[in-house]
Amino acid sequence: MSGTEWAVEKEGETLAKKTLIIGGGIAGITAAQKIAQNGGAALLIEKEGHLGGNFAQLTYTFPVLADAKGIVAREIKTAQELGGIEILLQTTLESCSGEAGNFTVELRTPSGRRTEQVAAIVVAAGFHYxxxxxxxxxxxxxxxxxxxxxxxxxxxxxxxxxxxxxxxxxxxxxxxxxxxxxxxxxxxxxxxxxxxxxxxxxxxxxxxxxxxxxxxxxxxxxxxxxxxxxxxxxxxxxxxxxxxxxxxxxxxxxxxxxxxxxxxxxxxxxxxxxxxxxxMEPPQGSRDLAGILGIATDEYGFFREAEANVRPCHSSKEGVFLAGSCTQPMEIAAAVGMGGLAASEALILSR
Ligand SMILES: Cc1cc2nc3c(=O)[nH]c(=O)nc-3n(C[C@H](O)[C@H](O)[C@H](O)COP(=O)(O)OP(=O)(O)OC[C@H]3O[C@@H](n4cnc5c(N)ncnc54)[C@H](O)[C@@H]3O)c2cc1C
Ligand code: SF4
Missing domain, CATH: 3.50.50.60 (FAD/NAD(P)-binding domain)
Incomplete structure (x- = not known):
C-alpha cells in the first residue's frame, strides 16, 4: 500500500480513519510507526524541514554512548518505508473542529492549505532548549x-x-x-x-x-x-x-x-x-497550539495530562493524545514509550 492510500484492509475489517501526529521527533516518529505497523494510517506533520527533532542534534546517547544520528536515521527510514504513513514537512496545524473519532483539521503546508478528516490527534511537539x-x-x-x-x-x-x-x-x-x-x-x-x-x-x-x-x-x-x-x-x-x-x-x-x-x-x-x-522548556507556541486543539497546558506551558498516573498520554480532551517531552522533560526511552502508548489509544478510535 502506498503512503497515501488510507483505507487499510486488515483481516476483513477496514480502518479508514487517520491519526494526525503533530511533531516529527522520536515520540512522533514512534507513534506513526506503531500506528502503521498495526494497520492504521498516520499523517505526520513537522514544522521544520526535517524529521528527528532534538534527538537528531545529539552525537551519542547516555547511558551506553550509542550513535545518536545513526539511530535517528534508522527510525526515520523505517517510518518512510512503512506503508500507511504520510509525512508533511514545514507543515503546521491551523484549525481543528469536531470530536473524538471525527475531527476536521486544517493544515498549512508549503503548497497551501489542506483539510483532512482524522479520528485522533497525537501531540508530540517536544521541548525547546x-x-x-x-x-x-x-x-x-x-x-x-x-x-x-x-x-x-x-x-x-x-x-x-x-x-x-x-x-x-x-x-x-x-x-x-x-x-x-x-x-x-x-x-x-x-x-x-x-x-x-x-x-x-x-x-x-x-x-x-x-x-x-x-x-x-x-x-x-x-x-x-x-x-x-x-x-x-x-x-x-x-x-x-x-x-x-x-x-x-x-x-x-x-x-x-x-x-x-x-x-x-x-x-x-x-x-x-x-x-x-x-x-528543557515547553515547545515554542505550545499555548497557541493548545488553544487550537482546545486542550490544557500546565503552569509552564507543557501539555497537561488528564491523569498523570494512569492516563499519561491522554490530554484534557477526548481523542487528543500526548507523547514525549511536550508533557515534561524526559529522555529518549520515555518519549518512545509514550509514542507507542499514544498510538495504541489513537488506534482504538480508528476502528
Ligand atoms: C543537550 C541534550 C542532550 C541530550 N542527551 C540525551 C541522551 O544522551 N539520551 C537521552 O535519552 N536523551 C537525551 N536528551 C533528550 C532528548 O533530546 C529527548 O528525550 C528527545 O529529543 C525527546 O523527543 P521528542 O520527540 O519528545 O521531542 P523533540 O526531539 O523536541 O521533537 C519534537 C518535534 O516536534 C516538532 N514540532 C514542535 N512544535 C510543532 C508544531 N506546532 N507543529 C509541527 N511540529 C512541531 C519539532 O520541530 C521537533 O521536530 C538530550 C537533550 C539535550 C537538550
Ligand atoms: S537533572 Fe535536575 S538536578 Fe540534574 S542538572 Fe538537571 S535540573 Fe539539575
Whole structure:
C-alpha cells in the first residue's frame, strides 16, 4: 500500500480513519510507526524541514554512548518505508473542529492549505532548549567560551571539542530548580547528559580535565547512576557540590567561582570552556497550539495530562493524545514509550 492510500484492509475489517501526529521527533516518529505497523494510517506533520527533532542534534546517547544520528536515521527510514504513513514537512496545524473519532483539521503546508478528516490527534511537539541569556553572571552570549550543552553536542558532532591540556567546567541546573530566574522544576536528564559530555570530552581528549558543579545528582533510570559513577571513577571527572556564582572572563581563560557546599569553602577553577546544562522548556507556541486543539497546558506551558498516573498520554480532551517531552522533560526511552502508548489509544478510535 502506498503512503497515501488510507483505507487499510486488515483481516476483513477496514480502518479508514487517520491519526494526525503533530511533531516529527522520536515520540512522533514512534507513534506513526506503531500506528502503521498495526494497520492504521498516520499523517505526520513537522514544522521544520526535517524529521528527528532534538534527538537528531545529539552525537551519542547516555547511558551506553550509542550513535545518536545513526539511530535517528534508522527510525526515520523505517517510518518512510512503512506503508500507511504520510509525512508533511514545514507543515503546521491551523484549525481543528469536531470530536473524538471525527475531527476536521486544517493544515498549512508549503503548497497551501489542506483539510483532512482524522479520528485522533497525537501531540508530540517536544521541548525547546532554554537560551540562558538571563544568566548574565555566567557570561553566556558575552564569551564564545561559554556554551550550552546542546552547543557542546554540535561541537562534538563537528569534531570541535577542545584539544590539549584544557580544563572544561560543566554547570548543572542552569534555569532549572531556580524560582528566581528560571523554572522551579528539575529538567530530569541533565545530570546524566552532563556526565555523558564529560566522558565524550575525555574520550576525545584524554589530556583534558573535566569538572562538574552540581547541587545534587538526579539520575533515575536503568544504568544512569552507574554511568555517572563511571564518569567519576573511570574518567576521573571531578564532581564539586556547589552552585556556580560567577564566570569571569580573564584574558583567554574563564574563572569559575562557586562555593564548595560540602566543605563550605569558596572554590575557583580556571577554565578554557564552560558548558551550561540549560533547562528543557515547553515547545515554542505550545499555548497557541493548545488553544487550537482546545486542550490544557500546565503552569509552564507543557501539555497537561488528564491523569498523570494512569492516563499519561491522554490530554484534557477526548481523542487528543500526548507523547514525549511536550508533557515534561524526559529522555529518549520515555518519549518512545509514550509514542507507542499514544498510538495504541489513537488506534482504538480508528476502528
Ligand atoms: C543537550 C541534550 C542532550 C541530550 N542527551 C540525551 C541522551 O544522551 N539520551 C537521552 O535519552 N536523551 C537525551 N536528551 C533528550 C532528548 O533530546 C529527548 O528525550 C528527545 O529529543 C525527546 O523527543 P521528542 O520527540 O519528545 O521531542 P523533540 O526531539 O523536541 O521533537 C519534537 C518535534 O516536534 C516538532 N514540532 C514542535 N512544535 C510543532 C508544531 N506546532 N507543529 C509541527 N511540529 C512541531 C519539532 O520541530 C521537533 O521536530 C538530550 C537533550 C539535550 C537538550
Ligand atoms: S537533572 Fe540534574 S542538572 Fe538537571 S535540573 Fe535536575 S538536578 Fe539539575
Amino acid at each position: 532554554m537560551e540562558p541569556t538571563a544568566y548574565t553572571e555566567y557570561a553566556y552570549g558575552r564569551s564564545a567560551k561559554v556554551v550550552t550543552s546542546l552547543e557542546f553536542e554540535r561541537m562534538a558532532a563537528e569534531g570541535r571539542l577542545p584539544q590539549g591540556q584544557v580544563r572544561v567546567v560543566f554547570v548543572h541546573c542552569v534555569g532549572s530548580r531556580d524560582k528566581a530566574k528560571g523554572y522551579r522544576y528539575c529538567s530530569k536528564i541533565c545530570c546524566s547528559y552532563s556526565a555523558k559530555h564529560a566522558i565524550m570530552l575525555k574520550q576525545a581528549n584524554p589530556e583534558a580535565k573535566a569538572y562538574v558543579f552540581y547541587i545534587d545528582i538526579r539520575a533515575l533510570g536503568k544504568g544512569y547512576e552507574e554511568f555517572i559513577r563511571e564518569a567519576m571513577e573511570k574518567y576521573n571527572v571531578r564532581y564539586i557540590r556547589g552552585r556556580v556564582a560567577k564566570v569571569i572572563e580573564s584574558g583567554d581563560k574563564l574563572l569559575v567561582r562557586a562555593e564548595d557546599s560540602l566543605i563550605g569553602n569558596p572554590v575557583e577553577v580556571e577554565a578554557d570552556l564552560v558548558v551550561l546544562a540549560s533547562a
